[in-house]
Amino acid sequence: MMAARLVAFHPVRLGGAFSSQSVPNRRQGSRSVRSVSKLPSRESLWGRLWRADGAVSTAVFETWDFLKRSHSAYRSFLERFRLRGLKRVVIDLLDDGLTFGVMFCFLLLAYALPPFSGTGDVWNRGREYAVTFTTADGEIIGRRGIRQDDAIPLADIPPHMIKAVLATEDARFFDHFGVDVIGTFRAIIQNARANDVVQGGSSLTQQVAKNLFLSPERTIRRKVHEAFLSLWIEARLSKEEILKLYLDRSYLGGGAYGIEAASQFYFGKSVRDITLPESAMLAGLFKAPTKYAPHQNLELARARANTVLYRMLDAGFITQGELLQARREPATPIEQRISDSPNWFLDFAYRDTLALIDQKGLTGDYVLEVKTTINLPLQTAAQAIINEEVAAAREPYHLTQGAAVVMATDGAVRAIVGGTDYEASQFNRATDALRQSGSSFKPFVYMAALLKGYKPSDTVVDGPVAVGNWAPRNYTGKYAGRTTLTNALAHSYNSIPVKLMVDIGRTAIIETAHLAGIKGTLETWAPMVLGTSALSLMDLTTGYISFASGGLATKPYTVLEIRRSNGDVLYERARDSTDAPVRVFPEETVAELNTMLNAVVRQGTGRRADLAFEPAAGKTGTNQGYRDAWYIGFTGNNVAGVWVGNDDFTPMKEVTGGLIPAPIWKRVMMEAERGLQPVGFAGVPYDESYALAAAQAPQPIAPETVTDETDQAQGADTDTQQASAGTGDVNGVLNGMFDLFETTPPVRPAATAAKAAPKTQEALVLPKANVDEPTSKKKKRNFVEQIFGGDENPIQADEEKKKKKKKKKKTLFDSIF
Secondary structure: OOOHHHHHHOOOOHHHHHHHHHOHHHHHHHHHHHHHHHOOOOOOOOOOOOOHHHHHHHHHHHHHHHHHHHHHHHHHHHHOOOOHHHHHHHHHHHHHHHHHHHHHHHHHHHHHHOOOOOOOOOHHHHOOOOOEEEEEOEEEEEEEEEEEEOOHHHHHOHHHHHHHHHHHHHOOOOOOOOOOOHHHHHHHHHHHHHHHOOOOOOOHHHHHHHHHHHHOOHHHHHHHHHHHHHHHHHOOOOOHHHHHHHHOOOOOOOEEOOOHHHHHHHOOOOOOOOOHHHHHHOOOOOOOOOOOOOOOOOOHHHHHHHHHHHHHOOOOOHHHHHHHHHHHHHOOOOOOOOOOOOOHHHHHHHHHHHHHHHHHOOOOOOOOEEEOOHHHHHHHHHHHHHHHHHHHHHHHHHEEEEEEEEEEEOEEEEEOOOOOOOOOOOOOOOOOOOEEOOOHHHHHHHHHHHHHOOOOOOEEEOOOOOOOOOOOOOOOOOOOOEEHHHHHHEEEEEHHHHHHHHOOOHHHHHHHHHHHHHOOOOOOOHHHHOEEEEEEEHHHHHHHHHHHOOOOOOOEEEEEEEOOOOOOOEHHHHHHHOOOEEEEEOHHHHHHHHHHHHHHHOOOOOHHHOOOOOOEEEEEOHHHOOEEEEEEEEEEEEEEEEEOOOOOOOOOOOOOOOOOHHHHHHHHHHHHOOOOOOOOOEEEEHHHHHHHHHHHOOOOOHHHHOOOOOOOOOOOOOOOOOOOHHHHHHHHHHHHHHHHOOOOOOOOOOOOOOOOOOOOOOOOOOOOOOOOOOOHHOOOOHHHHHOOOOOOOOOHHHHHHOOOOOOOOOHHHHHHO
């Protein structure tokens, strides 16, 4: 057949016609070759596409064929394991059980995870501070926060203490993985037999999880959280670390957290030194600290301790002899003594400490020891003085509360008395009560005026003044006429601050008060110059520091040092504080104000506060209705403030700042100055006159000789004012009469550190301030009115005009007497 094909295709065999027509000559052959070369190449684009299509088709076919053959082989393989009957039922049940079990675990995990993220400082989550406060010498004065001490290493805790805890709470602690499955089933069985909860199923790790992260509620969800968190804790901490957390963080009654704090509270010694019976009593507290607290119920506590001892015996931790010995000598807690802690001071110091921790970023340490600025003898004496004075004034003056604050001139708080009885009321009236300050605010008005160019010896007119519809007047309705700024402040005349306000503006007064250190909100209406703004005693006293320090404003502080429980220093004021005193007023201007405030003590409303043996200055204050009475004053060493009043804002019986607060201030300041060298301050130097007075016994001032701010003298300037109030009014009127005929009125030299030469002064004309009424409404003044510098009170005049009653004309002698 192959030969036939060859013959068929041979050109000679096909005949002549074919050979002559089909076989080209050489020239025709060359043309044919050139024509073939122009045909498409086999490597063209279309060729590559066809070949790619063939490859894909082949691959798909071969893959499908492989899958069919694999499936057939897999079915043949599974035929070997094909089960029928009971075996298949069992296998299906196990398979479905495993599937649903995995699903349940995932759901359970999702149920347990939401309340805990596991990020941040998880071990101190929600933890409270435990702060121990001491004096500057290291004497413990009290605690705030919780009672806790985690500074005792686990190695220093006696073995019998650890064994007592493990025997009671989790004997298999070192054998399980966080959840004691065996112990849980055992507890279920025991509780079922007793038909009561006689044994807990939670492991020690689960209790740590509950104490650190969970609430004490008893729900299924909390138990689920507890179990999962236990596994999380076990994966991150060693058994020893978990045990240490449990011993340090568990509440054991009496406000104590952890075995060290509980040992100190119940037995008065460190856990390092406790005995086996004491260990058993402490271990018994973990179950129900309030119920078994030995200072509440000693019999129950000892019964619980015996239970702990028997469990230690069952666990093989102690012998029979040790148990009998421990029962014969049971633990006895110490007597809990209620000490006179300076609670008002501690409350304020605790807030100060927390603010410093936040400000300085002292996070991560929760058991702290804080060294404070307190003067403990002064604190005790100040509390006793307040209690005595308030008790004495309770009936005659309807006075029920008092408060006091003492600070050094750099802001160091020495004593805080926030009330008469801390047990009855923990509200701190010295730091938190906002009351109208009355005339004790006036020094800030006068300071603002001095900054604007006024001088203490400037002469002004004490007479009627009105700001809109508000027309303040002195308590007696009378006026002193021409007087100096010093005398006006000393006797607390009301019209002068108002006239100064009209002249210098309220904004200047508010800014001056804030510069001095007052943080409270000040009212912006006209009466604010007479102390209508509500301030705390601490705030107002802080403002006076700028006067005592010669113009330096500072913040009150109580913390000198903060340490860890192991003694490491975290904060030291001398090293880390950024609250240095800032100069806010020129010292020369402060000196001028201080001479005026000294006049308050020497011859004004604050004479009952005169220390005599040492320079002092201050200002009384009484608000409308006798609801609050104040005295704020200072020496060269200390600044102190005193307030008295009633919590329910009921008025007292004519109690003024000079009547009760000033004598209290004097007694408190004498305690504050005990052991200190008397010194002067800007404007009032310490001289030999004070030294002479110090050698003599102080003479008390009789109540009837004191002219308080609510009984202002009608006298003239301070250079002619006598100490006796009985002659002050007459002398003032006569001096005013003489002044009318003098071309050069007598003026007191400016009281500064160095004596200034006297100079002639006329009554200052304050723009819009010395005008009593509009000019069109004024009537011609008579001789007596010229002496007193004003008409009758405008409000009274209007009322009289409306009633159309004839007023009897005053004589000179009526005015005088």
